[in-house]
Amino acid sequence: MEMNATYNSLVAVGDSFTEGMSDLKPDGSYRGWADVLAGRLAGRSPGFRYANLAVRGKLIGQIVEEQVGPAAGMKADVVTLVGGLNDTLRPKLDMVRVRDLLTEAVERLTPACGQLVMMRSPGRDGPVMKRFRPRMEELFGHVDALAARHGALVVDLYGAPALGDPRLWDVDRLHLTADGHRRVAEAVWQALGLAPEEDWRTPLPPAAPPGWAARRVTDARFAREHLGPWIGRRLTGRSSGDGRAPKRPELLPYEPPAVP
Numbered sequence: 300m301e302m303n304a305t306y307n308s309l310v311a312v313g314d315s316f317t318e319g320m321s322d323l324k325p326d327g328s329y330r331g332w333a334d335v336l337a338g339r340l341a342g343r344s345p346g347f348r349y350a351n352l353a354v355r356g357k358l359i360g361q362i363v364e365e366q367v368g369p370a371a372g373m374k375a376d377v378v379t380l381v382g383g384l385n386d387t388l389r390p391k392l393d394m395v396r397v398r399d400l401l402t403e404a405v406e407r408l409t410p411a412c413g414q415l416v417m418m419r420s421p422g423r424d425g426p427v428m429k430r431f432r433p434r435m436e437e438l439f440g441h442v443d444a445l446a447a448r449h450g451a452l453v454v455d456l457y458g459a460p461a462l463g464d465p466r467l468w469d470v471d472r473l474h475l476t477a478d479g480h481r482r483v484a485e486a487v488w489q490a491l492g493l494a495p496e497e498d499w500r501t502p503l504p505p506a507a508p509p510g511w512a513a514r515r516v517t518d519a520r521f522a523r524e525h526l527g528p529w530i531g532r533r534l535t536g537r538s539s540g541d542g543r544a545p546k547r548p549e550l551l552p553y554e555p556p557a558v559p
Contacts, residue, residue: 304492306376308348308550309337310412312366312404313381315355316420318546321469322480324556328546332475332483333379339488341553350375351547359383359400366545367404371411373550377491378412380404380451384420387434394434398441405445415451416487417442421462421479423472454490456483461502 311317311333319331333351341347350373352366362382370378382404386397409415419439422432439457446453456462465472467479475483482499489495 305344306340306413306491307344307346308373308375309333309340309350309377309379310370310373310375310550311337311349311351311353311379312362312370312408313353313379314357314362314385315353315474316384317351317353317379317381318355319351319480320355321471321474322477330477330480332480332487335481335484336487337553338555339484341555343493347553348375348550349547349553350545350550352545353381354543354545356385357382358386358389359397359404363400363404367407369548371407374411375550376413377416378408378414379416379418379487380408381418381420383438384435387431387438392434394437397438401438401441402445405449405451409449409451414491415446415449416454416490417446417451418454419443419457421456421459421475421483423465423468424463425465425472452490454483454486456486459486459500461500464503466503466506 317331317333319329319334322330322332324330333353337347337349337351341349350370352370354365357365359382383397383401386392387394405415405417419442420435422435435457443453445451461467462475462479462482467476467482468474469476485495485497485499489499
């Protein structure tokens with residue numbers, strides 16, 4: 300990858316990770332790594348354009364059906380594609396179908412953009428990670444194979460121990476904090492051949508683990524506010540993204556957010 304290359308447009312495709320949960324802004328919307336990356340790229344390229352088609356809760360089939368076509372039609376310099384992880388967290392998983400759909404997405408996006416960027420997504424250390432690790436690693440193996448075959452870049456967030464630190468994850472235990480998203484933006488920035496501004500792999504400073512009582516309070520809050528609703532949606536076939544439109548559906552000039 301050419302160092303200090305110039306990019307004039309970015310389209311982000313995916314689910315809640317790319318939408319930006321849980322990097323909450325004061326107005327209640329989400330920023331996330333893709334917005335951070337777009338802002339930094341815009342600082343290097345006047346007239347830079349950005350679209351973010353990602354919607355929380357989307358499975359890879361929905362990403363292919365709803366986002367890949369519009370993204371391909373935008374002919375952007377860079378397209379990021381992160382999907383399939385929501386599928387691996389479902390009780391029933393057809394990994395052959397997931398692989399086939401991801402392959403379709405790559406085959407449609409690669410010729411339609413200057414550079415396709417894929418990721419081995421990060422995972423929070425804990426019991427969920429332990430349970431679903433084999434599925435995730437099978438998915439990431441397919442990502443690596445597709446990237447090698449089609450000339451895509453792969454940003455290996457999964458292989459960075461720092462991003463497994465629970466302190467970089469929101470209370471829902473599924474989405475990164477603002478600091479986590481900032482690190483992801485830096486990782487993609489460097490993968491695109493741009494000069495590093497920080498070492499995104501740097502571990503957080505050591506800290507004493509929370510006591511038993513604090514852990515129980517945290518676990519109770521997680522179960523009440525996040526685990527229960529998540530199970531309810533699974534049982535009723537609903538998704539957190541049902542009826543939700545992308546936050547930036549068109550490839551338009553990026554304007555920095557107003558400072559409050």
